[in-house]
Amino acid sequence: MFKEIIQPRFAETDALGHINNATLPVWFEQSRRPIFKIFVPSLQPNDWNLILAKVEVEYTAELFYGEQVTVMTAVKSIGNSSIQVYQEAWQGGRKAAKGIATMVHFDHQKKTSVSIPNDIRQTLHTHHVENCDFTNQM
Amino acid sequence: MFKEIIQPRFAETDALGHINNATLPVWFEQSRRPIFKIFVPSLQPNDWNLILAKVEVEYTAELFYGEQVTVMTAVKSIGNSSIQVYQEAWQGGRKAAKGIATMVHFDHQKKTSVSIPNDIRQTLHTHHVENCDFTNQM
Amino acid sequence: MFKEIIQPRFAETDALGHINNATLPVWFEQSRRPIFKIFVPSLQPNDWNLILAKVEVEYTAELFYGEQVTVMTAVKSIGNSSIQVYQEAWQGGRKAAKGIATMVHFDHQKKTSVSIPNDIRQTLHTHHVENCDFTNQM
Amino acid sequence: MFKEIIQPRFAETDALGHINNATLPVWFEQSRRPIFKIFVPSLQPNDWNLILAKVEVEYTAELFYGEQVTVMTAVKSIGNSSIQVYQEAWQGGRKAAKGIATMVHFDHQKKTSVSIPNDIRQTLHTHHVENCDFTNQM
Numbered sequence: 001m002f003k004e005i006i007q008p009r010f011a012e013t014d015a016l017g018h019i020n021n022a023t024l025p026v027w028f029e030q031s032r033r034p035i036f037k038i039f040v041p042s043l044q045p046n047d048w049n050l051i052l053a054k055v056e057v058e059y060t061a062e063l064f065y066g067e068q069v070t071v072m073t074a075v076k077s078i079g080n081s082s083i084q085v086y087q088e089a090w091q092g093g094r095k096a097a098k099g100i101a102t103m104v105h106f107d108h109q110k111k112t113s114v115s116i117p118n119d120i121r122q123t124l125h126t127h128h129v130e131n132c133d134f135t136n137q138m
Numbered sequence: 139m140f141k142e143i144i145q146p147r148f149a150e151t152d153a154l155g156h157i158n159n160a161t162l163p164v165w166f167e168q169s170r171r172p173i174f175k176i177f178v179p180s181l182q183p184n185d186w187n188l189i190l191a192k193v194e195v196e197y198t199a200e201l202f203y204g205e206q207v208t209v210m211t212a213v214k215s216i217g218n219s220s221i222q223v224y225q226e227a228w229q230g231g232r233k234a235a236k237g238i239a240t241m242v243h244f245d246h247q248k249k250t251s252v253s254i255p256n257d258i259r260q261t262l263h264t265h266h267v268e269n270c271d272f273t274n275q276m
Numbered sequence: 277m278f279k280e281i282i283q284p285r286f287a288e289t290d291a292l293g294h295i296n297n298a299t300l301p302v303w304f305e306q307s308r309r310p311i312f313k314i315f316v317p318s319l320q321p322n323d324w325n326l327i328l329a330k331v332e333v334e335y336t337a338e339l340f341y342g343e344q345v346t347v348m349t350a351v352k353s354i355g356n357s358s359i360q361v362y363q364e365a366w367q368g369g370r371k372a373a374k375g376i377a378t379m380v381h382f383d384h385q386k387k388t389s390v391s392i393p394n395d396i397r398q399t400l401h402t403h404h405v406e407n408c409d410f411t412n413q414m
Numbered sequence: 415m416f417k418e419i420i421q422p423r424f425a426e427t428d429a430l431g432h433i434n435n436a437t438l439p440v441w442f443e444q445s446r447r448p449i450f451k452i453f454v455p456s457l458q459p460n461d462w463n464l465i466l467a468k469v470e471v472e473y474t475a476e477l478f479y480g481e482q483v484t485v486m487t488a489v490k491s492i493g494n495s496s497i498q499v500y501q502e503a504w505q506g507g508r509k510a511a512k513g514i515a516t517m518v519h520f521d522h523q524k525k526t527s528v529s530i531p532n533d534i535r536q537t538l539h540t541h542h543v544e545n546c547d548f549t550n551q552m
Contacts, residue, residue: 014290
């Protein structure tokens with residue numbers, strides 16, 4: 001399980017007075033960086049071998065400017081060429097959002113999905129969680 | 139069905155050379171404005187009576203800077219206090235993303251969901267689509 | 277003089293109820309696209325031969341969601357390797373912001389500024405304005 | 415002098431492979447939070463008594479994803495109702511940008527600028543720097 005501390009930016013609020021909902025995918029992407037590093041150790045765009053197939057975000061409480069947010073990230077499932085990443089965003093003791101991102105191991109030259117190699121698969125397994133709910137870890 | 143023309147902004151690209159995936163929720167939110175107006179004719183934050191419960195976005199093709207994007211928006215389903223909005227983003231004849239946003243009619247004072255009034259419900263029905271696929275309309 | 281119509285996005289508002297000030301550089305960059313095309317006809321990142329040296333933005337009125345913004349763009353001055361671009365953002369008959377962007381014609385391989393070629397210079401001249409104030413054109 | 419650590423977000427890169435220039439005003443605004451707190455201890459939008467009159471940003475080196483950025487912030491000058499804030503952004507030992515933000519103490523009800531009260535003025539003085547260059551502090 002990975003933990004990322006996010007400082008909400010004032011520009012990420014919206015006229016409703018809270019953090020704009022479209023900010024969550026930005027924070028979740030940011031917090032998947034340790035997963036990206038497993039696939040792309042250099043984090044260089046030219047080496048990138050992942051595409052994002054799907055994101056889902058459920059909003060369960062408002063998020064505000066002025067207090068840090070903790071994003072927890074874990075591997076939910078590992079398929080042949082794709083994985084699902086589970087994430088939660090917490091602020092002030094409240095779970096404000098949770099999400100699942102489906103990413104595909106991809107060869108950008110051949111424009112095709114590629115099986116996840118065994119070494120990457122093994123590393124991913126060490127970050128796998130059976131029960132997707134981090135409430136007890138907070 | 140609502141159609142919104144989006145001009146991708148250069149700042150919305152990312153280091154992978156295409157539109158960053160987290161931009162889609164911004165465009166989809168932007169394109170739900172006609173739905174917002176049904177609930178909140180003034181579009182004033184103080185009158186806002188909606189909360190976003192969930193978004194799902196599936197990415198099916200890359201989006202690029204330099205060419206306009208068409209976002210199609212329709213009502214997918216209407217519940218007692220919530221609705222699902224279906225959206226697609228097209229660029230250059232390709233469907234690049236589709237998504238579903240679940241929104242709840244909400245009383246921000248009482249902090250509780252509220253049944254959708256009949257007049258709003260009827261207007262929503264006129265934007266309801268049975269079959270969520272706009273390929274033939276493009 | 278170039279005119280760009282901008283539809284403010286809800287995500288571009290902030291908790292003060294108006295468009296966040298940091299959105300203006302995004303809109304101004306977006307509205308410099310015709311200038312970019314003079315230098316980089318393909319608009320392809322690999323062909324990019326400009327760097328941004330400086331931006332200045334003065335804020336003269338609030339900008340709001342729900343009404344389109346017109347950005348006017350012209351060439352203010354042309355130096356040996358750099359140009360200054362002047363821009364104004366108008367909404368509902370009010371000038372809300374003005375700005376100057378200084379851009380340098382640049383060789384990214386050699387990492388050095390490069391004189392602006394004559395053909396580009398001549399095209400830039402056709403978009404030069406003597407008096408930087410578009411109030412009478414609005 | 416205030417120091418803020420910024421983690422660049424992947425969504426803040428652009429197709430040129432580096433951090434988009436329009437991100438700097440977002441980071442600088444974020445890093446002015448200690449200044450905001452001097453004027454608005456609650457940081458609540460309803461209590462906000464500042465408007466941004468002008469920003470200037472000079473770009474001196476590229477900024478990249480994957481390495482943290484340090485933003486240094488100090489008070490450059492204090493007028494009757496306005497102040498100038500000086501800021502620098504550093505990454506990996508290089509000064510990548512510097513900027514000046516001019517903010518006005520403002521009564522949003524009366525829509526007029528207001529003299530800066532003495533207690534705020536004194537606090538601002540403790541964060542004033544004579545020489546705007548933080549190179550020796552990095």
